[in-house]
Structures are given as structure tokens and as C-alpha cells.
Amino acid sequence: xxxxxxxxxxxxxxxxxxxxxxxxxxxxxxxxxxxxxxxxxxxxxxxxxxxxxxxxxxxxxxxxxxxxxxxxxxxxxxxxxxxxxxxxxxxxxxxxxxxxxxxxxxxxxxxxxxxxxxxxxxxxxxxxxxxxxxxxxxxxxxxxxxxxxxxxxxxxxxxxxxxxxxxxxxxxxxxxxxxxxxxxxxxxxxxxxxxxxxxxxxxxxxxxxxxxxxxxxxxxxxxxxxxxxxxxxxxxxxxxxxxxxxxxxxxxxxxxxxxxxxxxxxxxxxxxxxxxxxxxxxxxxxxxxxxxxxxxxxxxxxxxxxxxxxxxxxxxxxxxxxxxxxxxxxxxxxxxxxxxxxxxxxxxxxxxxxxxxxxxxxxxxxxxxxxxxxxxxxxxxxxxxxxxxxxxxxxxxxxxxxxxxxxxxxxxxxxxxx
Numbered sequence: 001x002x003x004x005x006x007x008x009x010x011x012x013x014x015x016x017x018x019x020x021x022x023x024x025x026x027x028x029x030x031x032x033x034x035x036x037x038x039x040x041x042x043x044x045x046x047x048x049x050x051x052x053x054x055x056x057x058x059x060x061x062x063x064x065x066x067x068x069x070x071x072x073x074x075x076x077x078x079x080x081x082x083x084x085x086x087x088x089x090x091x092x093x094x095x096x097x098x099x100x101x102x103x104x105x106x107x108x109x110x111x112x113x114x115x116x117x118x119x120x121x122x123x124x125x126x127x128x129x130x131x132x133x134x135x136x137x138x139x140x141x142x143x144x145x146x147x148x149x150x151x152x153x154x155x156x157x158x159x160x161x162x163x164x165x166x167x168x169x170x171x172x173x174x175x176x177x178x179x180x181x182x183x184x185x186x187x188x189x190x191x192x193x194x195x196x197x198x199x200x201x202x203x204x205x206x207x208x209x210x211x212x213x214x215x216x217x218x219x220x221x222x223x224x225x226x227x228x229x230x231x232x233x234x235x236x237x238x239x240x241x242x243x244x245x246x247x248x249x250x251x252x253x254x255x256x257x258x259x260x261x262x263x264x265x266x267x268x269x270x271x272x273x274x275x276x277x278x279x280x281x282x283x284x285x286x287x288x289x290x291x292x293x294x295x296x297x298x299x300x301x302x303x304x305x306x307x308x309x310x311x312x313x314x315x316x317x318x319x320x321x322x323x324x325x326x327x328x329x330x331x332x333x334x335x336x337x338x339x340x341x342x343x344x345x346x347x348x349x350x351x352x353x354x355x356x357x358x359x360x361x362x363x364x365x366x367x368x369x370x371x372x373x374x375x376x377x378x379x380x381x382x383x384x385x386x387x388x389x390x391x392x393x394x395x396x397x398x399x400x401x402x403x404x405x406x407x408x409x410x411x412x413x414x415x416x417x418x
Contacts, residue, residue, distance in 0.1 A: 093147030171380025204364035247326015306360025
């Protein structure tokens with residue numbers, strides 16, 4: 001699974017001793033990546049940890065990226081094998097799907113450090129997450145398709161459901177495992193399982209008619225910025241330039257000189273406004289958060305039903321990802337640049353989400369459950385759907401085409417009722 005489809009390893013070991021050396025390098029590389037993160041890891045650090053000469057390293061790998069990709073390959077192979085065993089032990093599609101969901105949560109919990117490195121390394125090449133997540137989704141698609149064929153599941157779109165399940169799993173793991181340092185609680189796991197099975201819709205009749213939904217799904221625009229003068233105008237220019245630079249090249253490959261060049265100011269001017277590259281990046285994340293939350297608030301304003309608001313908000317989000325891929329890359333990378341602001345971004349989103357979901361539960365529009373766990377599950381669905389159909393190159397279908405199927409899954413899940 002090289003970034004261009006080639007094998008990650010430079011040469012295969014021909015002896016048992018060579019195989020042991022390869023495995024030794026991989027084990028120590030994994031430790032270095034977990035401790036330092038992908039960007040701060042180096043070949044020399046891996047060699048020091050492994051107690052080998054750099055020449056020995058280069059007998060097996062061409063560079064740091066190649067050993068990283070090999071670790072991802074191994075992670076993927078083990079996960080797929082475990083999924084296959086879990087699914088194979090069940091008879092009915094419903095049980096297979098729930099076993100797959102539980103297996104994914106368990107595997108991420110048991111390999112949290114490696115998964116954190118994988119998430120950071122997503123910025124090495126877009127093809128890495130595309131292939132990794134695609135391989136997992138192939139397993140889920142087969143189960144969902146079987147359930148539809150035998151009549152256990154409604155006529156759902158298997159690929160849409162597969163990526164949505166990935167979103168539920170990874171964001172529950174993000175909230176409780178990566179950030180909370182513990183396994184996903186049973187109650188939160190049940191929230192995810194119930195969403196997959198039955199969706200989130202409550203018993204109350206929908207109060208918005210189809211015409212209201214259709215008009216509300218019209219594209220929304222981000223708030224216009226006010227014209228400012230002097231120092232504030234320079235600060236805004238630096239933030240706009242930073243968004244362009246970070247959005248295209250990422251944090252680590254962007255320099256302050258690039259930002260000041262794009263903004264048309266000197267480097268001395270930069271330091272009058274921001275003490276460091278991290279500071280401007282963190283401020284940019286907060287600004288993107290403010291603009292995005294304002295956009296979403298306008299999109300769902302006046303909705304009389306939380307279920308309608310979910311559809312409208314999801315449409316608005318997918319459009320935002322498509323129209324602002326650089327901004328979305330920035331907020332995704334934030335956790336690995338400034339962990340505090342990275343977590344703050346999603347926690348701020350979740351806070352408002354929890355309030356809206358809880359109000360919908362009180363009105364009978366949303367099934368009653370833990371609103372925080374549900375908020376993260378829904379954020380995950382949006383994230384993976386945005387990646388798959390609005391961000392990755394050449395999606396098989398545009399986001400607008402999958403939105404009805406995605407909304408139907410969120411509201412009603414996969415199982416037939418009645």
C-alpha cells in the first residue's frame with residue numbers, strides 16, 4: 001500500500017534473520033511514532049531506538065514514509081482478518097453487522113496509540129486513508145448488501161451505510177479512547193448500535209412538510225466579513241494568507257515567510273500580531289469554528305423539527321467541505337499541531353449539538369439516549385461522509401446524490417420495522 005500503489009517495503013528479507021531484523025525495525029518504529037508523532041519522528045530516532053545503523057534501515061525501507069506505510073498495511077491486515085472472523089462467527093446479517101461494529105471499537109481501543117499515529121499520518125498522502133478506510137468499508141458493504149438481499153435490512157445504500165458506521169466508530173473512539181483514555185462506555189456503545197439498527201427518529205410526527213425541507217436545503221453562504229482598517233485589517237490578511245498556505249501544504253510544510261508573502265507584509269509585521277506559527281494556526285482554527293458554526297446556525301434557523309434540522313445541517317456541512325477543503329484540512333490537522341485547540345474545535349461543536357439533540361428528545365423528535373454520545377456519533381458520520389463524497393478526489397458520486405440515503409439511514413437505521 002505505497003502512496004502510489006507500490007509495495008511499502010524496499011526489499012523482502014530472504015532469511016529468517018532478515019525477517020527478524022525487519023520485524024525489529026517495525027516494532028521500534030511504531031514506538032517512536034507513538035511517542036513523537038509522525039512529523040517529529042525521524043529515521044535516525046528509529047535507528048537509535050532499534051540499536052541499528054542507518055545503513056541497515058535503508059536495506060529494508062527507503063524513508064520514514066515507507067516504514068509508516070508498512071505499519072499501516074499491517075494494521076489494516078490484522079483488522080480485516082479480525083473483522084472476517086467476527087462476521088464469520090455470526091449467521092444473521094443483523095448479528096454480523098453488530099459484531100463488525102463492536103470489533104472495530106475493540107480493535108481501535110486495543111491499538112489506540114497506533115491509530116493515533118495513523119490519524120496524524122493521514123496528511124502524508126490522501127491515498128493512505130482512502131485505501132485503509134475503503135478496505136474496511138468493503139467488509140461492511142458485503143454484510144449490509146447481504147442484509148438487504150435477504151430482506152433483513154431496508155433498501156439502504158450499502159456504501160453510504162458503511163462509511164456512516166465508520167464515522168460512528170471512529171468518533172466514539174476519538175471522544176472516549178483518544179481523548180478520555182478509556183474504553184468506550186457500554187452506554188455510548190449502545191447509542192451507536194441503536195443508531196445503526198434503528199436510526200435516531202423519535203415517535204413524534206414530523207412537523208415540517210416536504211416544501212419546507214426542499215427550500216431549507218438550498219445552499220447557504222458563510223457570513224460576510226466586515227471591512228476593517230489598520231492593524232485589524234493586517235491581522236485579517238495574515239489569517240487569510242495562513243488559511244491558504246496551511247490548507248494547501250499543511251502546518252509542517254508551511255513557513256512564516258510563505259504566510260507573510262501571501263499577505264503582502266514583512267515578517268516583522270507577522271510577529272506584531274502572532275508570536276509563532278502555532279499561534280496563527282490556533283487562531284485560524286478558532287476563526288474557522290466561529291464562521292462554520294454561524295453558517296450552520298443560519299442553515300437550520302426556523303426548523304420546527306430536529307430531524308429536519310439534521311438533514312439541512314448535513315447538507316450545509318457537505319457543501320462547506322466541498323467548497324472549503326483547505327479550511328477542513330486545517331481543523332482536521334489541528335489536534336496534531338495544538339492538541340488543546342484541536343479538541344476544543346470538536347468539543348465546541350458537540351456542545352451545541354448536545355443542546356439541540358436534547359431539546360429534540362424532549363419534544364419526541366429524537367429517540368431518547370445519551371445526547372453526548374449521539375452527538376459524537378453524528379459528527380463522525382458527517383466527517384466520514386464529507387471525506388468520502390466531498391473531499392477525496394474523484395468521488396464515485398457527488399454529495400448531493402448520496403444525501404437522501406444518508407439522511408434516511410441517520411433517521412431510521414438499517415433494520416426493517418413492522
